[in-house]
Amino acid sequence: MTHRTIGERGTALTSEDLAALRENLHEQRLFREEQLRQIAADSPYRPGGPHEPQAAARIEVGVRLAASARMVLADVEAALARMDAGAYGDCHLCRRPVERERLLVIPQARYCGRCQQVREAGR
Numbered sequence: 391m392t393h394r395t396i397g398e399r400g401t402a403l404t405s406e407d408l409a410a411l412r413e414n415l416h417e418q419r420l421f422r423e424e425q426l427r428q429i430a431a432d433s434p435y436r437p438g439g440p441h442e443p444q445a446a447a448r449i450e451v452g453v454r455l456a457a458s459a460r461m462v463l464a465d466v467e468a469a470l471a472r473m474d475a476g477a478y479g480d481c482h483l484c485r486r487p488v489e490r491e492r493l494l495v496i497p498q499a500r501y502c503g504r505c506q507q508v509r510e511a512g513r
Contacts, residue, residue, distance in 0.1 A: 403490050411497045415466050422463040429456045469498040481505050
């Protein structure tokens with residue numbers, strides 16, 4: 391069994407963990423792609439059709455949902471690319487390993503918990 395040390399306090403991400411995380415990321419990618427197709431298909435605006443007062447609100451919700459889905463999809467694809475490049479699990483700020491528990495919960499995480507808190511505090 392191959393182990394790659396990820397995170398502090400001696401936690402390790404096993405090859406089985408990596409396989410499960412890759413599968414999770416692939417499932418997330420398929421879900422987000424389908425979500426974007428549904429949002430596009432459900433668009434309330436039809437050229438030449440009647441315009442209801444709620445149409446603008448539904449369009450705005452659709453635009454925001456699509457933007458969120460595209461952002462998550464980009465994060466998922468970036469995580470898969472990091473896996474392929476052998477750089478998965480390295481924090482983008484401090485370059486230290488991202489905690490195993492964090493990756494198991496958020497497989498597309500780019501930052502360790504400490505750096506994520508610093509980023510959020512700076513907003």
